Structures are given as structure tokens and as C-alpha cells.
Amino acid sequence: MDPSRAPVVPADTAPPPTDFSAIFERHFDYVWFTLRRLGVPERDLEDVTHDVFVQVYKQFEQFDHARPVRPWLFGFSYRLASDYRRLARHRFEMLGDEVETIDGSPSAAEHLMTRQKLELVWAALAELDLERRALFILHEVEGCPIPEVAKVLQIPLNTAYSRLRLAREQFAKAVQRLRSRRGEP
Amino acid sequence: MNEKEPPVFDEQLEPLRFEFSRGASPAARARVRARLDHTIAGLAANPVDAGRPSPESAPLQMAPPSGPVGMLAAKPVWLAATAFLLGGATGAGLYASLRAPVDRVVYVDRPVSTPESSAFTPSPAALKAAPITTQARDDEKNAAGAPPPARAAAPSPAASGLAAERALLDRARKALGTGDGADAARTLQLHARRYPTGFLVEEREALTIKIMVENGQIEEARKLGLKFRERYPQSLFGPAVDEALGTNP
Numbered sequence: 054m055d056p057s058r059a060p061v062v063p064a065d066t067a068p069p070p071t072d073f074s075a076i077f078e079r080h081f082d083y084v085w086f087t088l089r090r091l092g093v094p095e096r097d098l099e100d101v102t103h104d105v106f107v108q109v110y111k112q113f114e115q116f117d118h119a120r121p122v123r124p125w126l127f128g129f130s131y132r133l134a135s136d137y138r139r140l141a142r143h144r145f146e147m148l149g150d151e152v153e154t155i156d157g158s159p160s161a162a163e164h165l166m167t168r169q170k171l172e173l174v175w176a177a178l179a180e181l182d183l184e185r186r187a188l189f190i191l192h193e194v195e196g197c198p199i200p201e202v203a204k205v206l207q208i209p210l211n212t213a214y215s216r217l218r219l220a221r222e223q224f225a226k227a228v229q230r231l232r233s234r235r236g237e238p
Numbered sequence: 239m240n241e242k243e244p245p246v247f248d249e250q251l252e253p254l255r256f257e258f259s260r261g262a263s264p265a266a267r268a269r270v271r272a273r274l275d276h277t278i279a280g281l282a283a284n285p286v287d288a289g290r291p292s293p294e295s296a297p298l299q300m301a302p303p304s305g306p307v308g309m310l311a312a313k314p315v316w317l318a319a320t321a322f323l324l325g326g327a328t329g330a331g332l333y334a335s336l337r338a339p340v341d342r343v344v345y346v347d348r349p350v351s352t353p354e355s356s357a358f359t360p361s362p363a364a365l366k367a368a369p370i371t372t373q374a375r376d377d378e379k380n381a382a383g384a385p386p387p388a389r390a391a392a393p394s395p396a397a398s399g400l401a402a403e404r405a406l407l408d409r410a411r412k413a414l415g416t417g418d419g420a421d422a423a424r425t426l427q428l429h430a431r432r433y434p435t436g437f438l439v440e441e442r443e444a445l446t447i448k449i450m451v452e453n454g455q456i457e458e459a460r461k462l463g464l465k466f467r468e469r470y471p472q473s474l475f476g477p478a479v480d481e482a483l484g485t486n487p
Contacts, residue, residue: 082261082267085266085267086258086262099266099269103274110281135474136437136438139437167256170253182472183474193247
């Protein structure tokens, strides 16, 4: 990734926390929104977030503090989201269902516009299968380099590049189609 | 695809930045934190089941002053102080009356049918490096697959089963990572016996193939790999299976 490019999710520049409680406090939002983007619906987010942190707790001693913590947390989130989707495979994915109100918007119009844009991103992400979506989020949204992405997702490097290419194409087409459906340019 | 391509999705993905900057609901955070305190208190009371050492030797520093964990930690001190002040029999009696009841952990074996599902299981013949030993049977009692203690947060039965399955497969993967193929295979056999039609059968089968390759059972692994690909053509574990079998392009 181009070093000059800022990730969509602000980078975590603080040193990794050395205790579990600090990880929870600092990265709760990260895990929450990661699971959301990986397709866990709002109604089950608390359950799955809880399960992610239980796994983090159990494996905390294996965490290499020399490495960034977010990709490590993403790995847990990805696996739990994958398990969840396997359990809930009979359900339709409803990204954006029952979303809690986004507080503090300067105006109702801005709120609505932001909400519509968010829904478009969610809908486009939902068209990617989980493995492509995970890779796309890690790389495009969070700015994680592809070699690191390959490690987190436990896939060969070439597979990661190939999957990235397909995910980008699929996401771009989905955005274009959804926009034209809404009458946007 | 070259990583140094100019960004093309910044505009589309910008709303995610906004969403993240708002943060999750504080109420949701508090609820998850409370549940987590509860669960960790249960795990700390049963460190073997939790798959981690006792809290005394662990570097974990869950904030003790608040939540159930803090209450549990503070109670013995309070009881001791009370006993000291009231003295002798009064103190002992008070201690006995106020002492937190000891949790009873009841292990219930889930009835398991004969593994006749379409999914293959890692049989002793297939995994020749993995004889079932008394250790494996002990593991069956002690593995994280045992039900969580009564005090832990009460997840749904499906969620508990999934967590138990997950713990077993994690253990097998860890054993494989440390080169202990025999233990990895034993753990997979344990999973196959306990969860012949479990949620994570697909992942177990993928791991089985990997372990067979590690154990040098290449031909058997290839045959199982073919079956795996037929059964799960879109599997998330397909690339890992291909890689283990050396068929990844």
C-alpha cells in the first residue's frame, strides 16, 4: 500500500496494551465494527463481540507484543464471524438492520446523507463473500499490507493478491450498480 | 495486483471512517464488559478448562475493583476482617453464613451417535500416529469442550457447543504448530467422537488432511483432499487444503 495513503480506519499508533483490560477498552470499537463489516447483524453483535474477547483472553499470552494488535484481533473476529455465519447460514444477511442511531450529527440532512452512504458501502461489502470481504477490509479499509493480511487470514501470498484483485473488481461493480439504481452519477 | 496503485475507494469507504469515529454504543460496551467479567470469573475459577494458567501466574490484569471479578476478589478480605473483629465463634459463624456458595461444576456427556455422517472422521487407521490413550480419555473430561461452569455467562446451547468445538480445533491446530502431530490427531479424534455432525466438521476435515500430510500419509491425504473438494467446493479452507497437498497454483 502506498505509504502516503491514510487508512480509512485511523491507525492505532499507540504501543500495544500489555494487559487484557486495556485491550478491551482500547479496541472494543474496533472489534465491534469489524464484526459488523464482516456481516454479523446488529442484533447479535454483543454476543459475538463477547465471544471474540473471550478467545482473546484465553490466548492473550500468545500475543507477540512486538506486533500490531489490530490484525491479531481481526483474526479472532474473522474466525468468529465465519463460525457465526456457518451457524446462521439459513439467515439472510441484513447489513444495516436495526442500526443504532448515530448520535450527534450536525443536522438531520447530514445524518441522512451519511446514513445513505454507509448503507451503500454495507450493501456493496455484503456482495463479497466472507474471505474476499475480510481481505478487502483489512487492506483497503485498514491499510494493512498484503503480506500481513496473508498471515492474518492464513492464506498464501499469491492467493491474497489474487483475492484482492477480485474483491476490488467486485466491490467497484457493486458500488456502480447500487449507485445507478439510486439514480446517482 | 500492485499494492502501490493509486487509491480508488477512498470516497466510497469514507463513511466507514465517520462510523468508526462515532464509536459503538457506550451501553453496548458496558453490557459486553459486564458479561465478560462474568465469563472470565468463571474461567479463572476453572483455569484448566479455560485453557490458560491460573490467574496467579498469568500476566492478565483485568481491573479488579469493579464488576463481579472485583467483588469475588474482595469478598474473602472482607470476610476475614469481619471474622477478626467479631472474634472466635461469632466470626466463624458469620464467615460460614456469608461465605459464597461453592460452585458445583457438573459435566454432562452429550449423547453421541455413531459417526455415520457423510463427513469423514479421523479414524485411528487413517491417523496411525494417533492411538487413543488414557490421556485422550482424560482430555475428554478436561478439554475445553466440557460445559462451562454454572457461574459463567449463560450462552445458548448452540453457542456453547460451538465454543467447545472451537476450543478443540484450536488445540489441535496448536499441537500441529508445535510439531506434535500425534496430539493433534488425538484431539481431532476426540472432536469427531464428541461432534460427529458438529458445526466445525468442515474445518476438522481440513485439519485432518493437513495432519496426515505432516505425518507422511500423502496418498491417503490426497484421497481425502479430493473428497473434501467434492463435498465443500467453496470451502474457506480449500486454499489451505490445496497448499498442504501441494496443489496450490
